Amino acid sequence: GETAEVTASPEANDAEYLSPVSIGGQTLNLDFDTGSADLWVFSTELPTSETSGHTTFDPSKSSTFKKYDGATWKISYGDGSGASGDVGFDNVAIGGATATSQAVELATSVSSQFVSDQANDGLLGLAFSNINTVSPTKQKTWFETIKSQLENPLFTADLEKDASGTYDFGNIDSSKYTGDIHYAPVDKSGGFWEFNSKSYSIGGTKSSCTTCSPAIADTGTSLLLVDDDVAKAYYAQVDGSKNDSTQGGYVYPCSSNLPDFGIAIGDYIAVLKGSDLTYANVDSSTCFGGIQSNANSGMQIFGDVMFKQYFAVFDAGNTQFGVASK
Numbered sequence: 001g002e003t004a005e006v007t008a009s010p011e012a013n014d015a016e017y018l019s020p021v022s023i024g025g026q027t028l029n030l031d032f033d034t035g036s037a038d039l040w041v042f043s044t045e046l047p048t049s050e051t052s053g054h055t056t057f058d059p060s061k062s063s064t065f066k067k068y069d070g071a072t073w074k075i076s077y078g079d080g081s082g083a084s085g086d087v088g089f090d091n092v093a094i095g096g097a098t099a100t101s102q103a104v105e106l107a108t109s110v111s112s113q114f115v116s117d118q119a120n121d122g123l124l125g126l127a128f129s130n131i132n133t134v135s136p137t138k139q140k141t142w143f144e145t146i147k148s149q150l151e152n153p154l155f156t157a158d159l160e161k162d163a164s165g166t167y168d169f170g171n172i173d174s175s176k177y178t179g180d181i182h183y184a185p186v187d188k189s190g191g192f193w194e195f196n197s198k199s200y201s202i203g204g205t206k207s208s209c210t211t212c213s214p215a216i217a218d219t220g221t222s223l224l225l226v227d228d229d230v231a232k233a234y235y236a237q238v239d240g241s242k243n244d245s246t247q248g249g250y251v252y253p254c255s256s257n258l259p260d261f262g263i264a265i266g267d268y269i270a271v272l273k274g275s276d277l278t279y280a281n282v283d284s285s286t287c288f289g290g291i292q293s294n295a296n297s298g299m300q301i302f303g304d305v306m307f308k309q310y311f312a313v314f315d316a317g318n319t320q321f322g323v324a325s326k
């Protein structure tokens with residue numbers, strides 16, 4: 001069976017991580033997103049006013065591209081961004097592993113967030129294909145297309161703070177973590193890498209929250225979005241913090257001490273170091289937190305803030321998600 005490894009390079013503030021993907025021989029930099037299941041790209045079908053700075057996929061220049069007549073797609077993300085377009089099939093290679101006849105969704109329209117994010121040429125979804133948005137027939141993700149060719153039906157994420165990391169497909173590289181991998185069973189019925197998260201700790205003090213929302217492992221989200229009462233409890237321990245609607249969330253004096261925050265991955269509490277829980281500066285003395293409220297959406301979203309501190313295993317063979325220290 002095959003294995004593959006690809007670099008994940010951070011954008012400013014580690015807001016997102018981009019990886020090179022070859023589609024019909026054309027290389028684009030895509031955001032690998034375990035929180036969605038569409039592989040879509042900036043394409044020559046977009047208005048040129050929207051593609052400045054991006055690499056676009058040109059189906060007419062790929063000898064292996066096949067149009068999927070009549071198929072369309074339309075996706076919107078938790079941050080309000082979105083895109084839509086039509087569909088074809090092509091050979092898609094990542095780190096030397098090629099999925100043949102992979103559904104490739106060509107954007108004919110993208111929201112302003114994507115137009116201005118010139119480093120991002122599209123997304124590669126790594127959630128479960130039951131939430132793919134292609135109509136009339138849902139399409140498989142790249143991972144599900146290639147899974148049977150892999151040494152093991154899994155992939156791992158090693159994202160780093162302000163440095164390049166890796167995604168590995170088909171194997172767990174033991175040099176990338178220390179200690180045990182702590183697994184939680186995944187409920188994939190909603191299409192996400194979803195698990196229970198019924199406790200947390202703040203500054204070493206553990207709280208159980210039987211009513212806490214389930215969580216998803218989402219490499220496409222920058223922050224850690226936790227239930228509203230948990231976010232409140234955390235920032236109650238941060239001097240000078242406030243929930244500032246103009247800034248879009250909790251901010252605090254950069255000089256304040258941030259307590260460690262433990263998140264439950266099933267029965268295991270992964271402790272995130274307070275010193276790594278500041279996301280960005282709002283101004284020279286005010287900081288924006290990496291932990292924010294999910295506005296009681298009913299789902300907790302564990303994004304890159306977690307992946308920067310823990311090595312992660314997405315195990316489709318056993319339908320489980322695991323983390324390990326690194």
Ligand SMILES: Cc1cc(CN)n(C)n1
Nearest residue numbers: 035036077078079220221
């Ligand atoms: C573009 C994009 C992807 C995601 C996470 N699934 N978000 C929040 N935004």
